[in-house]
Amino acid sequence: MEATASEAGSSDAPRPREITLRGIVLGAAITVVFIAANVYMGLKTGMTFSSSIPAAMISMGCLRLLGGSNILENNIVQTQASAAGTxxxxxxxxxGLVLIGHWHGFPFWQTSAVCGLGGLLGVAFSIPLRRALVTSAGLPYPEGVAAAEVLRTGEGEAG
Structure with a gap:
């Protein structure tokens, strides 16, 4: 018995959307909110929270409201938003250096630009590396396993 094109993994079968404009915008919005919350909490208490699992849950809820979402699109949003913790x-x-009065002779804008560029490069490289390090790997890290399980559960039938 012959396998159909979709069973054989042929490229003729349509692939679900992975990187979409709405996913990038939602991921950026979640990242901005989580960075602001993490910076505030970090400066107030000295510790921050991990944003992978909350980002996955928010992504699933928002994209489900818009309709037509899938696990790949949710994963891109979660990956982008989890950069907020880092x-x-x-x-x-x-x-911290400004608040303690230690920032006097440092080039503030140049340092800020280098930090921003590093963050953008990190997000830009996390998307192509995700396939090699997360999708194809055995997910040995507990938070990665938990985030993957949240996404798999969200992909299941609603209700």
Whole structure:
């Protein structure tokens, strides 16, 4: 018995949308909110929260309201928004130095631009590296496993 094109994994079968404009905009919005919350919490309490799982849940809810979402699009939004946890730890250094009065002779705007560029490069490289490091790998990291399970559960039937 012959396998159909979709069963054989042929490129004729339409692939679900992965990188979409609405996904990028939603991921950017979640990232901005989570970075602001993480920086505030980091400066107030000295610790930050991980944003992968909340970003996955918010992504699933928002994209489900818009309709036509899939696990790949949700994963891109979650990956982009989870950068907020990492970026805020780098960004915390700048306001911390200003608040303690230690920022006198440093080039503030140049340092801010380097931090921003590093963040943009990190997000830009996380999307192509995701396939090699997350999709094809065995997900040995607990937070990655948890975020993947949240996305798989959200992909299931609603209700």
């Amino acid at each position: 970026l805020c730890n780098v960004i915390l250094i700048l306001p």
